[in-house]
Amino acid sequence: MPMFHLGWFTNFSNPPWNHPWAGTEGRDWPRGHAHVEFTRALERACFDYVMLEDSSMVSDAYEGSMRADLKHGLYAPKHDPVALAPMLAAATERIGIVATASTSFYPPWLLARRFATLDHISHGRIGWNVVTSSEDRAAQNHGLDALPPHDERYERADEFVEVVARLWDSWEPDALVLDRDRGVYVDHEKVHVLDHRGKHFATRGPLNLMRPPQGRPVLCQAGGSPRGRDFAARNADTVLAMLSDPDEMKEYRDDVRARMVAIGRDPDDCKIMFITTPVLGDTLEEAQAKAEVMRTPSETKIEVSLAHMSAVSEVDFAAFDLDTPIADLDVRTNGHQSSLASFLKNGNTVREAAIASMNKVLHFVGTPESVAEQMGETMDHVGGDGFLFTGNIGRRFVGGITEGLVPALQRRGLTRTAYNHERFRDNLLDF
Numbered sequence: 001m002p003m004f005h006l007g008w009f010t011n012f013s014n015p016p017w018n019h020p021w022a023g024t025e026g027r028d029w030p031r032g033h034a035h036v037e038f039t040r041a042l043e044r045a046c047f048d049y050v051m052l053e054d055s056s057m058v059s060d061a062y063e064g065s066m067r068a069d070l071k072h073g074l075y076a077p078k079h080d081p082v083a084l085a086p087m088l089a090a091a092t093e094r095i096g097i098v099a100t101a102s103t104s105f106y107p108p109w110l111l112a113r114r115f116a117t118l119d120h121i122s123h124g125r126i127g128w129n130v131v132t133s134s135e136d137r138a139a140q141n142h143g144l145d146a147l148p149p150h151d152e153r154y155e156r157a158d159e160f161v162e163v164v165a166r167l168w169d170s171w172e173p174d175a176l177v178l179d180r181d182r183g184v185y186v187d188h189e190k191v192h193v194l195d196h197r198g199k200h201f202a203t204r205g206p207l208n209l210m211r212p213p214q215g216r217p218v219l220c221q222a223g224g225s226p227r228g229r230d231f232a233a234r235n236a237d238t239v240l241a242m243l244s245d246p247d248e249m250k251e252y253r254d255d256v257r258a259r260m261v262a263i264g265r266d267p268d269d270c271k272i273m274f275i276t277t278p279v280l281g282d283t284l285e286e287a288q289a290k291a292e293v294m295r296t297p298s299e300t301k302i303e304v305s306l307a308h309m310s311a312v313s314e315v316d317f318a319a320f321d322l323d324t325p326i327a328d329l330d331v332r333t334n335g336h337q338s339s340l341a342s343f344l345k346n347g348n349t350v351r352e353a354a355i356a357s358m359n360k361v362l363h364f365v366g367t368p369e370s371v372a373e374q375m376g377e378t379m380d381h382v383g384g385d386g387f388l389f390t391g392n393i394g395r396r397f398v399g400g401i402t403e404g405l406v407p408a409l410q411r412r413g414l415t416r417t418a419y420n421h422e423r424f425r426d427n428l429l430d431f
Contacts, residue, residue, distance in 0.1 A: 001376045003431045005048045005386030006406070006415055007098075007273050008393075009240060010038075012052055012079040016392040030077075032084055036091045038393040045402040046416045048271075048428055049096030050088070051129060051220060051240065051388065052081030055311075056105065057137040062310035063318040072304050075311055082114060089122035096424035098127035098220045098238075103160040104153060105133065105142045109203045112167035116212045124213035124423035129220040130235065132157050134312055134335035150334055154227045156200045161219070161235050163196050163203060168216045170194060170206030214425050224338025233259035238271045238428060240388050242342070244363050249274055249382045271385035271428055278364040278371050278389070280400045291365045297355045305354040309343050312336040322351035361390060368400075372408035379414070 014029050028034065039050050058076040059069040069075050081099040088097050099118070101111055111128075118126040132153035133139070136146045147153060175190035194205030221236040223229050232239045233256055243249045257267035279294065281287030306317040313333040320329065326344055333340045346356035363378075364371045375387060391397055409415040421427045 001380045001412070001414060002384060003414055003416065004379045004384055005271055005273065005428065005431075006045070006409075007047060007049045007051055007096075007238075007240075007386065007388040008042055009051050009053065009275055009388045009390040010035075010393055011054060012081045012084045013077065014073045016394045016397075017073075030079060032079075032087050034393065035084060036087060037395075038398055039088045039092055039095060039097075041398050041402045043092045043095040045406040046410075046419060047095055048386070049098050049127060049218075049238075049424065051098040051127075052084065052100060053129065054078065054081050054100035054102075054131075055135065055138060056102070056133075056141055057135050059135065059137060059307070059311035061135075061137070061314045061316055062307040064316065068303060068307035069311065072300075072307065074304065074308055082118070085118050085126060086121050089118070089125060092125075094125070094419040094422065094427070096125050096127055096218060096428065097122060098129050098218065100129040100131055102131050102133040102138075103157040104139065104147060107203075108160050108163040108201050109167060109205070109207070112164040113207055113209065115164075115217045116168060116207060116209055119212035119214055119217050120210070124425075126212075126214075127218035127220050127238070127424060129222075130157060130161060130231075131222075134333075135314060136334075147334060150225070150337060151227050154231050157231060158234065159198050159200050163194070163198070163201050165216055166194050166196065167203070167205050167207050168212055171209075171211040173211055173215075176210055214423055218424050218428060224336075224342070228338065229256055229259060232256055232270070233265065234263060236270050237425065238273060238385075240273050240275060242275045242339075242360060244276075244360055246378050246381045249378070253382055253384065269429065273386045273388040274382070275361055275388045275390050276363045277361040277391045278375075278401070278405060279362060280366070280368055280371060280404055282367065284366050284370065287365045287367065287371075291362060294362060295355075295359050297351075297358070301358050302351065302354045305358040306350070309340070309354075309357065313340040313343075315340065317350060317354075320350050322349065322354075324350050326350065326353060368404040368408040371405055372412055372414065375409065376412055376414050 055075050058066050060066045062068045085097050085099045115128050139147045170192050172190035175187055177187050191206050196203050218237045219235055220238045221232045222240045223232040241252050253272045260267045279287050279291040310317050313335045315331045343353050343357050347353040364374045410417050419427055420430055
């Protein structure tokens with residue numbers, strides 16, 4: 001079986017706070033210390049990266065109210081992941097740190113400068129999760145009435161990434177000369193003006209700092225729609241996908257890789273990571289019992305599932321009776337199109353779709369050894385490239401992954417036991 005990569009999908013938000021094993025994290029997380037401890041645990045297990053998603057709104061898509069979002073801590077409160085990145089970098093040495101920033105709200109020059117700075121601070125371990133954003137409420141926080149149409153946002157993102165990459169390239173790698181004899185700090189002939197004037201953006205350039213250590217930070221993206229897959233194939237170094245069926249996972253990976261080949265990219269230069277939340281126990285029976293509890297629906301779980309889908313699609317699912325047949329719904333979105341499409345095919349009624357969506361990432365259930373075997377078999381079928389864990393970042397759950405499951409994967413030769421390189425991209429491309 002081939003080796004594969006590991007990452008973790010989370011955000012700078014509240015860890016678990018209302019279960020028996022919770023400590024003071026529900027109030028103390030804004031300081032960042034819980035995320036530092038969590039990231040150090042991932043690095044000890046030789047994870048490729050931690051990915052910090054983000055959004056910039058308090059959602060009122062469900063019921064037309066902020067109640068559900070704030071009651072359950074879904075999209076708020078949430079801190080800026082870009083501000084957490086240097087804190088994580090200072091506390092670690094090798095793990096990649098991916099922060100989210102939107103092409104719909106950042107100016108290209110500011111983003112290029114900020115992430116180049118972070119790449120220098122981290123000695124070449126920063127990644128940028130490229131998002132176009134999907135919520136009009138977020139747009140309204142940035143002075144817009146609404147987001148542009150879905151495909152136009154990707155068109156803007158294509159130009160945005162092109163401009164940012166050119167800004168990172170505006171300093172040649174050896175522009176900093178430190179020539180004491182001639183009294184020259186930077187060779188001005190190796191720093192270049194862009195004068196970019198495109199359809200959506202204009203910037204003169206150059207950046208006012210050196211080229212990032214990685215050349216450009218690692219680019220991460222989640223694109224499920226055809227337009228999103230095209231964007232990923234053109235720009236991404238790693239892609240995250242929420243798929244549970246091994247055949248669907250293989251189809252997705254094969255499709256993105258084929259799109260890369262069609263535009264002249266080496267498909268091995270992009271690692272596709274599949275999101276999962278394994279359920280572990282000392283015995284199979286214990287793990288199955290845990291999974292059964294997690295899968296058992298309740299009013300709260302259904303509300304959380306529907307509120308989440310309402311936030312990403314801006315369709316108010318509180319307006320429908322739970323037993324409304326999916327076939328009777330006429331809903332469309334300018335937001336996360338693939339997420340909405342996946343949700344709607346998950347069941348015959350709104351209730352069934354909510355329950356299925358709630359359980360979508362519970363792929364693997366068993367002991368660390370049996371789950372490691374299952375994950376290896378799945379990757380062997382899919383062809384690569386790895387898994388992106390998600391779930392609460394409390395010590396108990398994280399420890400089960402990093403101190404139980406990962407050693408079982410390592411014993412099978414499925415994941416690395418040490419980092420071979422100092423920089424994020426080099427480790428990502430190591431196999």
